[in-house]
Amino acid sequence: MSEPSTPTGRFLNDNGLSLALMALFVLTLAGQAATGWWAYDAARVAARLAGVGFAAYLGTGNFLDGLFSNWQAAVLQLAVLISLGAVLRQKGATHSRQPGDDDDPGRGDHGWVYAHSLALAFAALFAVTFAGHLVCGAMKYNEDQALQHLPPVDLGTYAASPAFWFSAFQCWEAEFAVIGIYVVFSIFLRQEASPESKPVDASDEQTGGANE
Structure with a gap:
């Protein structure tokens, strides 16, 4: 496989593993935050407590x-x-x-x-x-x-x-x-x-x- 000819292409080629892992980290962190917020709010409502906004949940x-x-x-x-x-x-x-x-x-x-x-x-x-x-x-x-x-x-x-x-x-x-x-x-x-x-x-x- 030939080396990429553009600076962006070379950067992506040289750092693909770390970039892929960081992308997976961001995606799973977002999933954790969203699903955790929904579960946390549901538990608070069930306990007759006020829900919280997403930013507050973080x-x-x-x-x-x-x-x-x-x-x-x-x-x-x-x-x-x-x-x-x-x-x-x-x-x-x-x-x-x-x-x-x-x-x-x-x-x-x-x-x-x-x-x-x-x-x-x-x-x-x-x-x-x-x-x-x-x-x-x-x-x-x-x-x-x-x-x-x-x-x-x-x-x-x-x-x-x-x-x-x-x-x-x-x-x-x-x-x-x-x-x-x-x-x-x-x-x-x-x-x-x-x-x-x-x-x-x-x-x-x-x-x-x-x-x-």
């Missing part, structure tokens, strides 16, 4: 908690894969260094922070999204309390509650399971032309070395 715990809980789980997934992939091995998997390969390639002219910047960035993102999940989860919890005409709770009480940790653990366990399934599947299964897969004719014993 500032509710109901919307923001769903956003942050999913984000912190997804960020945790990548943070764990990046960090554990640097120290643990899985023979035959795509995202693993070769078993027994403990050589440190060195940092060259780069310092420790840059050498670990990807894991540090995801750790920081996880801290931010976890805090957002906690704060917005408390907002959502108190909104649910209001629907039942019950008193609100403070942030500390919510942080120590089973409700918060149930929400966190159910997100995390799914992410860990999916990472594990992907690592194992990448040993035996292939996807032609995908950098997330070993070559189609590679043996199951061959470790991908994608992180090297």
Whole structure:
């Protein structure tokens, strides 16, 4: 396939993957916001409370908690894969260094922070999204309390509650399971032309070395 001749064409060709993912993000975020608003308004009307407009709904715990809980789980997934992939091995998997390969390639002219910047960035993102999940989860919890005409709770009480940790653990366990399934599947299964897969004719014993 020939390279596009226009600057716009080259930009789209060079950034197609990130643009497609961002477009999917915007579409699904819009779907979450719209359907969440309809369900939230219906619940308020059923509880004999006034409905809220769409813009107001975007500032509710109901919307923001769903956003942050999913984000912190997804960020945790990548943070764990990046960090554990640097120290643990899985023979035959795509995202693993070769078993027994403990050589440190060195940092060259780069310092420790840059050498670990990807894991540090995801750790920081996880801290931010976890805090957002906690704060917005408390907002959502108190909104649910209001629907039942019950008193609100403070942030500390919510942080120590089973409700918060149930929400966190159910997100995390799914992410860990999916990472594990992907690592194992990448040993035996292939996807032609995908950098997330070993070559189609590679043996199951061959470790991908994608992180090297």
